[in-house]
Amino acid sequence: MTTQTKTASRNIKREFIPRMIKELQKRFGPGAKPRCFRAPGRVDWLGSHTDYNQGLILASTVDREIVVAARLRSDRALNFYSLNLEQEVRTSLDKNAPDPAHGFANYPKGVIFEMLQAGIQIPGIDMVFYGNIPIGANLSSSAAIEAATIEALLGLLDRPMTHWEKAFICWRAENRFVGMPCGILDQFSIINCQKNCVLFLDCDRLASELIPFSFDQYYLLVIDSGVGRQLVKSEYKKRVQECRAAFNALRKAGYNISSLSAIQPHQLKEIEPELEPLLFKRVRHIVTENQRVAAARKVVSRKNFEKLGKLFEQGYLSSSRDYENSCPELDILHDLLANAPGVLGTRIAGAGWGGCLVSIVKKTDWRQIQARVKKPYAQKTQRELRFFPVQTGQEPGEIL
Ligand code: GLA
Numbered sequence: 542m543t544t545q546t547k548t549a550s551r552n553i554k555r556e557f558i559p560r561m562i563k564e565l566q567k568r569f570g571p572g573a574k575p576r577c578f579r580a581p582g583r584v585d586w587l588g589s590h591t592d593y594n595q596g597l598i599l600a601s602t603v604d605r606e607i608v609v610a611a612r613l614r615s616d617r618a619l620n621f622y623s624l625n626l627e628q629e630v631r632t633s634l635d636k637n638a639p640d641p642a643h644g645f646a647n648y649p650k651g652v653i654f655e656m657l658q659a660g661i662q663i664p665g666i667d668m669v670f671y672g673n674i675p676i677g678a679n680l681s682s683s684a685a686i687e688a689a690t691i692e693a694l695l696g697l698l699d700r701p702m703t704h705w706e707k708a709f710i711c712w713r714a715e716n717r718f719v720g721m722p723c724g725i726l727d728q729f730s731i732i733n734c735q736k737n738c739v740l741f742l743d744c745d746r747l748a749s750e751l752i753p754f755s756f757d758q759y760y761l762l763v764i765d766s767g768v769g770r771q772l773v774k775s776e777y778k779k780r781v782q783e784c785r786a787a788f789n790a791l792r793k794a795g796y797n798i799s800s801l802s803a804i805q806p807h808q809l810k811e812i813e814p815e816l817e818p819l820l821f822k823r824v825r826h827i828v829t830e831n832q833r834v835a836a837a838r839k840v841v842s843r844k845n846f847e848k849l850g851k852l853f854e855q856g857y858l859s860s861s862r863d864y865e866n867s868c869p870e871l872d873i874l875h876d877l878l879a880n881a882p883g884v885l886g887t888r889i890a891g892a893g894w895g896g897c898l899v900s901i902v903k904k905t906d907w908r909q910i911q912a913r914v915k916k917p918y919a920q921k922t923q924r925e926l927r928f929f930p931v932q933t934g935q936e937p938g939e940i941l
Contacts, residue, residue, distance in 0.1 A: 551604045551932075552579075553673055558940065561610040561624065561669050568629065569620045569667040575610040578696055580688035581934035582606070582680035583730040584761055584890060584899055586739060586841075587852060588834045589860050592724025594784055594827045595745035595800035597834035599841065600730040601738065601754075603763075604934040607672035607685040609649075611693040614665030619653065621646040624671040634665065639718055645670070648683050649690040651714030656694060659710060663694060675929060678765045679891030679899075683719075684727035687711035692937045705747070708732045721774065722781050736935045741838045745802055752842050759846050759885070760930045762902045762910070764878070767924035768870045768895030776866065776894050780823065787820040801827045826863035830856060850885025850901045857888045857898075866893030870922050874898055877914040884910060904930075 562575050581602040588598035614620075617634040623645050630646035637654055639647045649670075653663055668690070674682040691707050711728040715721050725744060734740040738751040788801055794815040798804060801824055804812065809828060813821050833852045840848040857875055861867040867875075867889060875898060878887045883906025890899040902910055911928050918926055 551673065552606055552935075553608050553671060555940065557671065558608070558610070561608065561671055564622065564624065565610050565612070565667055565669040568622055568669070572614065572667070573612045575612040575667070575669075576693070576696060577608055577610050577940040578689050578693040578938065579606045579608045579935075579940055580685045580692060580731055580937035582674040582682060582685050583727055583734070584680060584763060584931055585726060585730075586761075586849075587830070587837045587856055587888070588726070589826075589830055589856060589889060589893070590724075590780060590864060590866065591802065591827055591830050591834065592726040592742075592744050593722070593781055594802050596802035596827060596831045597838075598726050598730070598740070598742040598744065599834050599837050600726060600734065600740050600742070602731060602734045602736070602934040602936065603674075603680055603931040605672070605674045605680060605929075605931070606934060607670060607674060607682065607689045608940065609686075609689045609693050610669045611697060612667050613697050614667060616665045618665040619650065620665075620667045621649055622669045624669060625676075634663070639720065645686065647719050648686040648714065651718030652687050652690040652711060653694070654718055655710045655713045656691070658713075659706075661698070661700065663698070666694070666697075668693065675765065675927065677770055677896060678763060678927070678929060679896040680763060680929070680931070681727040681731065681891065683715070684711060684731050687714055687728060688731045688937045692939065696939050704733050722778055732937060734933070734936065736933050738933060739841050741834075745800060750838075752838070754841060754844070754933070756904075756932060757844070758904050760902055760904050760907060760932065762900045762907055763890055763897050763929040763931055764874065764900065764914075765897045765927040765929070766870045766874050766895060767922075767926060768868060770892070770895045773892050773894050773896075777892055780864065780866070783820055783823050784827065787816055787824050790816055790820065791824075802831055804828050806832055822863040822865075826859045829859055833859075846885055846901055853886030853888040853899075853901060854879070857886075860889050860893060864893075868893075868895055870924060871895070871898060873921050874914065874918055874926070877917055878910070881910045881913045882906060
């Protein structure tokens with residue numbers, strides 16, 4: 542077995558924690574002993590852009606995490622440091638606005654201000670973050686920072702909160718404070734999913750199920766295309782608007798629906814003349830993607846990896862053709878993977894427009910897969926791939 546195929550956790554080594562605590566004390570001075578909290582990243586299995594359309598999602602945590610060392614202060618100072626980015630941000634509770642210069646710190650700040658909005662009294666705080674969730678790899682390092690922050694605040698304040706409340710505070714931090722109009726997928730799955738489980742979420746009924754699961758001889762392999770995600774914010778906003786426009790047009794045409802996810806697959810033909818072709822494509826993606834999630838929910842519990850791989854492939858096609866959240870490099874990478882032995886199926890991870898693909902692969906084959914696609918991809922795109930095999934990860938909590 543190679544090191545990459547071992548099932549050992551990829552969590553940050555606990556020996557690293559004293560270094561985080563020392564760093565916090567060195568930077569922000571004497572005070573109470575910091576405590577450490579963690580949150581995993583997430584990977585979406587199916588349900589691309591369905592969350593803000595009140596649709597269905599299948600996702601899990603990953604065995605990579607963000608750790609935060611934190612302590613409360615007696616003044617109103619908010620001090621943050623990222624060991625990965627070597628960036629320090631000093632601000633205060635009196636500066637209640639995002640600041641582009643604050644970079645990563647806008648996420649914990651957003652959570653703090655949303656907690657204040659929810660009526661929770663918070664004093665100043667010192668926080669040092671460290672993580673091994675690759676940035677920009679669609680494993681949601683930002684939602685993991687938010688989840689680690691809320692765990693830390695609630696732990697330090699000794700205050701209980703339901704998973705739903707936590708997820709919504711983090712989601713509001715991202716939407717209202719950071720300004721990314723995302724759905725609930727990232728925050729909900731990180732806060733609610735557990736190790737050896739896959740989460741099924743119905744964003745309309747707000748009902749979820751944890752499906753017990755183990756990978757056995759398979760992995761999810763996340764492959765970073767090396768294409769930055771500069772387009773994500775603007776394209777994502779555009780898709781949210783297009784879905785809203787399609788919804789309004791259908792309502793106007795007499796369809797008494799509460800969201801696009803209320804459209805049934807057999808209605809697609811009938812609604813086509815009511816929509817501009819582009820909007821129809823967006824709707825077709827959402828409707829068929831919901832159908833794929835419902836099918837995947839069944840095959841996951843039966844561990845039918847072949848069928849899951851096929852659903853991944855259909856999802857990719859729909860994303861690329863109808864939702865248009867792929868890009869030329871992702872299409873090249875997808876085609877290379879489709880021809881590699883050991884790959885059961887591949888789809889776009891997270892938002893798309895660059896970033897990563899995620900494949901279901903045989904554990905024993907992943908090195909050959911890497912060797913097979915790396916070079917031709919580099920020749921065609923002049924970009925280098927990064928590979929991250931992932932398993933499910935532990936839910937957020939304190940590191941004791
Ligand atoms: C991003 C957003 C999620 C979801 C996905 C696409 O990750 O944060 O809310 O919309 O894109 O499924």
